[in-house]
Amino acid sequence: MKNALFGGVNAAVLTAMTPDLAPDLDRMAKHAKWLLANGCNGLGVLGTTGEANSFGLHERKQILEGLIARGVPASVMMPGTGCASLADTVELTIHAKEKGCRGVLLLPPFYYKAPSDDGLFAYFSEVAKRVGPGIALYLYNFPQQSAVPFSLDLIGRLLAAFPGVFRGVKDSSGDYANMKAMIDAFASQGFEVYTGSDEYLQKILAEGGAGCITAASNANSHWGAIVYAKRTGPEADAAQAMLAATRKAATSFPLIPNLREVIARSTGDDGYRNIRPPHLPLSKEQADKCWAAWEATGAIPLPGLAPAAQAAE
Template sequence: MSHTYERRVFAPVITPFKGSLAIDTPRFAAFCRWLIGQGAGLAVFGTNSEANSLSLAERRELLDYLIQDGIDPFRLLPGTGACALPDAIELTAHAAKLNCYGVLMLPPFYYTSISDDGLFRYYAEVIEAVGSSRLRVFLYHIPQFTGVPISHALIERLVAAYPRTVVGIKDSSGDWSNTETMLQRFPGFQIFPASEALLERALPLGAAGCISATANIQPGGIATLLHEWGTPGDAGRQARVSAIRAVAQRQPMIAALKHVVAHFTLDAAWRTVRPPLTCLGDAEGAALIAQLTALDFSMPAAERLSAVCRQPRDCAAAASAPAPGC
């Protein structure tokens, strides 16, 4: 197993909604450009993107929009896993046609106690149906949500069958022993922990970087940690990104991320989530911002993303306005 890659951070990009709960596509694209400018790749349609609250058509159209808007497809790692095999094939084929860096594929969920044989057949059917040499599949292990773990034996089997296609995995299990075992067992496989707090342990074992929810709010800090790993200051950089991660994950992650982005972009509309999710409460949101402020946290140039703050006098009102749908 041999793959060449650079360490990268991908953000499962949060999805902005209008008051009507339709996707705010221009706002989404602007935020994607900001993330890229801070050094992050775009794992659009991940868990924290509210991907499973988006339709297939919305995901296809949003991906098309990003490409048409000038986003480099090599920056894109869209989520294409789905319960229904035809849906997974459709989304994966679309991403491959656009020459995205790869796809991040959940296993089919809802049915539990699925065998490795069934999962192998699912991934194999997608790969064979897409039939593209440009396709790069990153498995997505998040059993606490899916109820369907991706075993080490399944990884080994998929890599043996599709060595140029199945090239990595995101481990969102939260189980360090699982991540550590994969890093030791599959050298050269692109293994991404789901938290930057694990990088100090994962990078020496060959981790490819991380795909982290909190890359939405601290992409630059994580990118710097990855790019400067092994140089003086590692401990301080690691401590800082870990502290920010710890604050954010004390609240429901999607609502917390959107609250932070709303605050620092001076754009309360960012707080909106699609049901059944709910926005962060005012008290929880204020506590979150206070805790981040105590860490001297900032999102460089984020205020330039505001769609509503046109004049300086409007900024305070924009930042504190109630979000549509909250």
């Protein structure tokens, strides 16, 4: 897809924390800059992997502002701003617009289950009207987590009512047929479809999708960049196979502590293991098995990071 604002590989960035579980902005900015230097075109901050819903409104603003202050360009960040509260969603989205972000990722209002399409249309209409022009709105389809899927009819209504405002979708459903249906229905209107599953990157690009926004990109973005650049051929196929293998390793244990463990061991920085409840760090046994799973893919040591032997010194 041409002219996609976040076309390519986007990491759903881990939110680094201090031992007392406050945002660790220095450590997070360092990781963000490494991602941009190692295959990422953009950064999905404060999403599911970034534990956004474990942070308060003021903390979420602090994180975005802190990353910008530390040299992470606002233009490459797509912060998650969707909340159960309409007022909070609007406040965070306007804040992101004022700080120079080009787009935000919107969860549906997820507390009340089984809302109608009419109810969701009313909600997102209010968001669009209250936020105003100047920032692209991306829908976040993750029904396993939110229990609120986006129907094709709803997306079509939003595109018709707000031309150029609802710019795309991150589909973390894992249902490729659903992603393909979105592309077939709306790509001709410039609607950007991003897979939330690494194993589909090469396929979605071939179908007319825009790229990926994935958790495993915290560690496998090097290979995602090859797939995005090459698309087809032996090198792209080998890189896509690595994406599939590392995705499997990333989901072999709970995803967020799994990725924190991989980055902690790869950098030798124990601080990456800090995590807010209800999530917990991996046990020693889990951590060793997690690392072994990543090693078995051939991805370790991660390009650009200290090898495990050095990290252990």
